[in-house]
Amino acid sequence: MTNMEEWQKKHILGIKDFNRQEIETVLSLADSFKEVSEREVKKVPALRGKTIVNLFFEHSTRTRTSFELAAKRLSADVVNFSFSTSSLTKGETIIDTIKNLESYHPDIMIMRIGVGVCLNSFAKHTQASIINAGDGRNEHPTQALLDMFTVKESKGSLENLNVLIVGDIAHSRVARSNIFGFQKFSSKVTVCGPTSLIPYEFEKMGVKVSNDLDKEIPSADIIMMLRIQKERQGAAFFPSLREYINKFGLTPQRLKKAKKDCLVMHPGPVNWDVEISSSLKEEVHPLILKQAENGLAVRMATLYLVGTQKREI
């Protein structure tokens, strides 16, 4: 008998809903899909004829392109809809938009939206599977999956690692999804950033909370740097970029104190000389670029899993 995994999820909304085995299924599939992208004919017919809709209410070229290419390499038909953030409360509602799209009988809807915790209610209005490409500050499951895939590729396993996430934790869906993910493999997560950007009672997530990057670096197996948005500076979260970089920027001096086989990761795009010093570009950029490459394979895996599910009639 072949080894079959029972994939039960119709939607992929967040890593908090995944169990360990489901994460492992995605990661092992992603391996095979990586190989497809190395072929001459970078296409397999697995999702031939399926209709996949990119429904983005928040601007994003990279994630959208990654999903689009992933869908196309699986032979699916892709349609892109982009709406500005301001349209969320005006005129036609999101639910109206989704209901209108039902006329295309989409099989999968990939949604990115600037507000969180609403995708589960949208799912009620469509037959399609929904994949979360980022909802507010809540979750970004495919990002965490590609981060875990990248770590597994480099380290061989996800068990018992010390993961250090640095930056604007409060506004980061990438941080949240990764925390849920790595914790399922008994890895320890430390979040490090300005106190004003660490959410209320965040220790209850089971993470260690720190403001001292220099103290945390030596024991980290993975250092995940998060993007800092300049708008945060204006909202009194921290006084200046200069002070932020002083305390939380990854500089060559800091990286010297890290473990030799420590991985430096970043969800991209990198603000060089803010989160990471540009003099480290040659050393750290390759893995960050690999994250993006792995993103395509991981997204193919997620599309394949929800796309090949038996349809209820």
Place this chain on the structure above:
Amino acid sequence: MSNKKEIKKILSKDDIKRTLYRLSHQILEKASSFEEIALVGIQTRGVHLARRIQSIIKEIEGKEVPLGVLDITLYRDDLTVIGPTPIVKETNLAFDLSDKVVILVDDVLYTGRTVRAALNEIMDFGRPKRVEFLVLVDRGFREVPIRADYVGKNIPTSRQEVVEVQLEEKDGKDEVVVTKGND
């Protein structure tokens, strides 16, 4: 009511060995040149059989033919019909297909749909000179117009029967049996 499984042994370990030797000789006999031969095993048991044939050929000729492995899951025609989502295993065709006679290798030929999928996938990798098909057991009941070029053994079966090929590399022993009845 009997719940017992009826098991009929078709090929023993020695039978399988002899058959593979015979098939390897057949391949060498049919080929216009040694260089054009390439073996591609279909996951999973086809891969083990292809490897064995590769080493038998090496034994006979002193040289190795290139070997590839092919997982046809992503080319199946029944992905949304079968229940659980199957896991995709390795696909690796590290050689240029252009001048090759690609011999697809599998354990059982039944409906022929697996070979159909394998053909589609091979074509996405390149344009071989010719594609042939080698199978250990042909049990009939084709649902697509596919035939094998090299057959280990023809076994007439009924639809209620199951042909099980067990190989040492995967199942711990070499045996081909036909079973009937409740599991």
Place this chain on the structure above:
Amino acid sequence: MKLLIKNATLVNADEISKTNLLIENGKIAEIGKDIQGADKEIDAKGKYVFPGFIDLHTHLRTPGREGDEDILSGSTAAAKGGFTTILCMPNTDPAIDNEGLAKWIRGESQSVGLIDIYPIGAITVGRAGKDLTEFGALKKAGCLALSDDGFTVDNTLVLRRAYEYAKMFDLLVISHCEDSQLSCGGNMRESFVSSKYGIAGIPDIAESLIVSRDIELAKYLDARIHLAHISSAKSLEIIRRAKKEGVRVTAETCPHYFTLTIEDIEREGFPGNFKVNPPLGDKKDIVAIKKALVDGTIDCIATDHAPHSLAEKELPFELAPFGFIGLELAFSLTNNYLVKDKTFSLKDLVNKLSTQPAAIAGLEKCGKIAEGYIADLVIADLEGKWKVEEENLASKSKNTPFLGKELEGVIEHTIKKGKIIYSRLKD
């Protein structure tokens, strides 16, 4: 016409008695075992009779958003919920910050002719927090209180002037307590849940800081103030201390603050129908609010009835507007969650829903069943059950987190000035 209610269990804030009562000319004419000469009778055997409920905090959305609620639908919903008098907040469009609009509201309430609606005038013009409105004219036009509800008067000096000026007219100033800089952008109580899902949170101190400020001011000026929709344990500590010191402060809470928590929002998947301001708290807050209701720190229960259309409440949680309807649910919720678990007696229910609100609003001959008092009454079946469903809500808007819930406590009749304005059987 003489209306007799017989075999009733009359519940007042201070006593319960099994007796009959006669209504004549809109007043309670006689209470006693043996009453003769009635033209019409209602047999209230097995039922309870309460003085009509009084809501110090309703949003009628008129003028400006009559699609969500208007004077007629609001009056009908109130009657269905046993409310015979309501005070409506001025955060309408335009705001009720002038005597013309206040008079109009009084007039509309009278022409609909169901319940008594008194406007609450805005404290500042346009509720902008800068210039005071004409308190004298507003009182003359029928306002029983003043409030900028929806907003806090951010400028402490302006609030001080408001308290001083209101004293002159003996007008009650009702405070919506929310430090808007602290709460800005927030969508739910700041908590582990809000952190887990990345939802901007409103800390409980956003309320207690302003409660503290307003009480200090009231103490300094010896002003009479009322605090709207108190939701957190921290605020209650401050109010309790202030009352002990003799500060003339009264406070209200709403049924959702003694029934729902942050965990309910998470469990239900963050629907817009669970979003309210001040936001729902945690179990500690519920315990504190129940305690405060019993020991009198909280004087009354108000609904903060806040209608919103389906389209608005269907928006994602972070974008949906704040507010629940409540006129038709307050009585049943109080019965289910406070009386049934013995936190409250029925006398306490009457005290918080009728007697105290009457006293705070300065309504005379109201809030009690006694000879000579206005015949505003509710006849209820405490055993009866009903399911909260869109079809059986009279309000134009159906935004309540209790949709689908079965509640105990059904209102059979609501009587206003001796006239039956709602009967369940006719429904």
